[in-house]
Amino acid sequence: MQEFGELNTKVYHVISGLLRSYTLDKKGKEHIFMFAPEGWVVGDNITPDLPCELYIDAIEDSVVYVLPKDINRENKNAAAFIKRLAVLQKRVIMLMSASAMERYEHFEKTYPDIISRVTQKMIASYLGITPEALSTLKKARLKKK
Amino acid sequence: MQEFGELNTKVYHVISGLLRSYTLDKKGKEHIFMFAPEGWVVGDNITPDLPCELYIDAIEDSVVYVLPKDINRENKNAAAFIKRLAVLQKRVIMLMSASAMERYEHFEKTYPDIISRVTQKMIASYLGITPEALSTLKKARLKKK
DNA sequence: CCAAATTCTTAATCTACATTAAGTTTTTTA
DNA sequence: TAAAAAACTTAATGTAGATTAAGAATTTGG
Numbered sequence: 001m002q003e004f005g006e007l008n009t010k011v012y013h014v015i016s017g018l019l020r021s022y023t024l025d026k027k028g029k030e031h032i033f034m035f036a037p038e039g040w041v042v043g044d045n046i047t048p049d050l051p052c053e054l055y056i057d058a059i060e061d062s063v064v065y066v067l068p069k070d071i072n073r074e075n076k077n078a079a080a081f082i083k084r085l086a087v088l089q090k091r092v093i094m095l096m097s098a099s100a101m102e103r104y105e106h107f108e109k110t111y112p113d114i115i116s117r118v119t120q121k122m123i124a125s126y127l128g129i130t131p132e133a134l135s136t137l138k139k140a141r142l143k144k145k
Numbered sequence: 146m147q148e149f150g151e152l153n154t155k156v157y158h159v160i161s162g163l164l165r166s167y168t169l170d171k172k173g174k175e176h177i178f179m180f181a182p183e184g185w186v187v188g189d190n191i192t193p194d195l196p197c198e199l200y201i202d203a204i205e206d207s208v209v210y211v212l213p214k215d216i217n218r219e220n221k222n223a224a225a226f227i228k229r230l231a232v233l234q235k236r237v238i239m240l241m242s243a244s245a246m247e248r249y250e251h252f253e254k255t256y257p258d259i260i261s262r263v264t265q266k267m268i269a270s271y272l273g274i275t276p277e278a279l280s281t282l283k284k285a286r287l288k289k290k
Numbered sequence: 291c292c293a294a295a296t297t298c299t300t301a302a303t304c305t306a307c308a309t310t311a312a313g314t315t316t317t318t319t320a
Numbered sequence: 321t322a323a324a325a326a327a328c329t330t331a332a333t334g335t336a337g338a339t340t341a342a343g344a345a346t347t348t349g350g
Contacts, residue, residue, distance in 0.1 A: 025242035033237060045230035053238060081226065085190035088233040092178060093198060095240035096273040097170035100307070120328065128241040133307055135329050245337070265298065278337050280299050 011043035012036070017062025018117055021054040022125065032126040034087065035114050041067070041084060059118060100129045101137055156188035157181070162207025163262060166199040167270065177271040179232065180259050186212070186229060204263060245274045246282055 012019060019036040021044070033054055036042040044052040058064075090110075094103050104127060108115060115123070124134040157164060164181040166189070178199055181187040189199040203209075235255075239248050249272060253260060260268070269279040 023238050023242065029242070031238070031241040045227065045234050053234065082190065085230065088237060089190050089198065092233060092236050092240065093168050093176070095237065096176040097168065097174065130308060275338060
């Protein structure tokens with residue numbers, strides 16, 4: 001696959017393809033923060049005076065629209081911002097109060113189209129678990145159904 | 146203590162006092178989503194057509210400014226929104242990649258003034274752990290220091 | 291100011307998920 | 321298209337934090 005390129009500046013509006021944002025913990029382990037398919041917006045939402053916490057890259061050949069940093073002062077993109085807030089809120093709620101199995105099932109519903117476009121490793125990273133745990137979880141899920 | 150009252154509508158700008166937002170999981174267990182001391186903004190950030198996921202109430206006698214729902218179209222509050230995005234992002238990152246101990250230490254730094262104003266039970270709820278685990282964690286922390 | 295309720299702590303036991311390790315399958319690339 | 325690399329699975333073992341239970345400290349309310 002041909003990468004669109006490493007992106008690490010500010011805010012991207014995805015026209016086509018698939019981006020992700022992720023962080024590295026102190027052990028160097030990757031944790032996917034968000035997937036951004038067509039129509040989504042990704043960026044590091046930190047205030048301008050703080051260093052970035054997220055890396056952003058393309059996991060499919062993608063076309064993105066790079067938004068100006070002061071997008072925040074523009075009204076027309078308010079809907080995209082609100083969507084991000086909603087997604088973030090849900091993620092925190094799931095991480096605080098749901099099991100890995102529940103988070104996986106929620107992921108399936110939220111991103112039905114993405115699930116087949118990313119590796120298991122990435123899904124595990126997004127869920128905050130290891131690929132091994134995801135593998136076990138999926139096997140248990142088949143029996144359950 | 147005299148409560149300011151149960152709030153469950155939309156967006157609140159805290160003038161003085163302390164609010165919190167929290168969710169209930171399927172077992173009825175409470176998970177604090179966010180604390181909002183003076184100067185902060187809290188609300189349920191879900192898109193208008195979805196049911197609310199968060200409860201909001203005051204844990205100290207508080208004065209709040211109730212913001213109109215369409216605050217999102219107003220520019221002057223952009224800074225408050227960006228701050229919330231930043232806080233949310235950090236919370237997700239901590240929940241995905243840091244231990245309970247690390248989350249507690251991060252909480253101490255982020256909310257030095259709040260730590261003495263809320264119960265241990267609430268702090269545990271915010272961190273996504275039980276009060277018992279927090280108690281043990283704090284004891285371990287004293288020895289470590 | 292005393293009784294009742296709630297919060298906090300401690301400890302024993304349990305469990306979901308991590309870690310480690312090894313083998314298998316799929317993908318990449320030369 | 322073969323070999324190397326990466327991803328995926330399975331299983332054994334380890335561990336952070338949950339659950340349960342009981343007692344101590346603190347807060348609340350009559």
